[in-house]
Amino acid sequence: MNGAPQKIRLDEWDARHARLCAGGLCEPDYGGTLSRHVGERGDERLRHLLFDNSAAALRLWNFLLTEEDRLRGHRLAGRKLVGTMKDLGTVPVMVFALPNLVAFYPDGAWWTPCLMEYSDGLFKVADRLGIDDSFCPVRAMLGAFVTGSHFPIPELLICSAGAVCDDFSAVAQRLEPLGFPVFWWEVPRRRSPEPGVCLPGGFVASDDQIALARSELGRVRLALEELAGSSLNDAALSASIRAANLVRRRLRALRDLAFTAESSPLPALELLIAEMLALHYCSDRDETVVVLEGLLAEAQARVAAGQGVLPADAARVFWVNPVADLRAMNLLEECGGRLCGTDFMLGHALVDIPEDLPPLEALARVALADPMIGPTPDRARLIGAEMQRLGSEALVISRIPGASHCAREGNIIRQFVQENFGMPTLEIEVPPLSDSLVPALRSRLRALVETAIARRTS
């Protein structure tokens, strides 16, 4: 039904959608054409992207782009919304253990200026509040809170503090005097190397740091219980952990297949979006599993048929940090590259949460496995190990404009990869709309790709 895999434009998707429907495509209630998001929501960026042409990808995009409706639906159904901020993946596991609560990351508003090509005005609101473009694009979240126009205002805001980016912490702090109280919990900066407990994913943390994280998550549990009006017991938490692991396992299977197949079965853009589902399941955990299974089945079918969306000789690129402009993922492929490994700052949301430990202990360990809260050399080593495992040929570090962690981490990671593996590396900066920089970005990415391909024969 899907035909040969390829990347198509938005206008081509409308015709394809009609053909798929005529062929019997069964869509969920949030289904429909992709182009409607331009008219209904102002997601103009979609006009400038290339999409995978599979029904599974269509479902992924529609799922992502209808989250605001879903959140409002949850509220109408009497569920309470919890805005979880910064920790990327841990607190939502706790929230979804309570049936009358739903978690989402207001942080996700950082892509709104890109998707709406600045017509949202969120940066202007942030500017007026003193959070200018010297901050990371996550400042759009501030505008979204103030205007109340991109997500419903949650009943409870929970944000990790401590070993987090300064920009995010500053933006979240700015919310409080504006009338959005925040529940802060401490994430200590992970120390290494020293004797301790091996965390999911391979980092090590000391017992005292795990104890602190566990105790802080205990406070989070109390706050959630108070909001929910019911107890959050270990059995419910354990069930939620098992459900989270289902999502994570599917994602890992998808990533491993996509990154290691001879020809990439899915484009970089859809792989980026898929990874984001691990954070809070786009507000619907069960549907996330369905969406991911659809993508995995599509990828498996393509690999089995020897098909891919990119030439088999595309340079295998490991990508570090998420991009503020989704178009950058298209650009990588246009330049002859393909994704072969990622560190989108959420590695701890992809690993299994231990199921054989008391649930808060397991969640504390996963929270401390966050690649961003420990030493950058540790993160560099993990990236290097992943590059080896996946057969990556080059490294791109994508700086997030204004992000405090980007000022120094790039050099450390690049130096490690170059010295230990001799691989070509490139550091670029991708703003929310990169159109004016595309010629320069293209030249630099092409040079990286050429270098990586040339190394195959040298």
Add this chain to the structure above:
Amino acid sequence: MGTCHFAETFLRMAASAEAAVFATSCDQMRRAADEAAADNRGNIFLMNIPATWQTPAARKLYREEIERLGAFLVRLGGTAPSPAALAAEMHVRAREDSLEHRATAEAGENIPLAIVGESLLWTHFHLPEFLEARGVRVALDATSDGERRLPLFPGEARIDGDPFTVMVDGYFDSVTDVFQRPNTRLYDWLRPRVRERGIRGIILWNYAWCDLWRAEANRLREEFPMPVLHLDAGEAFTPSMETRVEAFLEILRA
């Protein structure tokens, strides 16, 4: 690009020191410590200062970090002080005149001004003189090297019983900084001092790319109904900064 000058300066100084103690109070310093460690500069200690302050867990973390710092200093060749020696040192500190007292004592005819923000570097030390020469005095030094950092050791009698606990609590309870979450303690600390000292203007001193202080510029304006000058500092107190300060002072005098 993107690195704060204060952290950069500290990193440079650390390169020539036998040991360096960094703090996790901001991402810039945390990652500067990473860079120092990645460059194989030995004897780097990164002290984890909790951002939260409301819980016993945060206090415990702070205490453990002080203990870890002590062990680090002993590894460098230092000697752990006896409780009596520590108590004696703390008594001295407790009795010292604070900058707060000095600032009050110096009150005169000049326009009282507050400087809020990060520490001044040695290249900026002439700023107070520059202000005084123009009829303004710094009546509230709320930079990270000013009054805010002075620990309180309430109840000197307690010092002799358990000096370490008193020291840890004294510092932990005195920390009022922009990195804390929530950072209400900073404003709770500022409000009475701004009021009592009749502050008429505020200079926010932050280094370019310091997100934490920069984000407070508008909050300071909302909180204190007076002129606020936001200075993005770099390596030096430049002529253009002087011009901005001069203009600000004109506004204060008007």
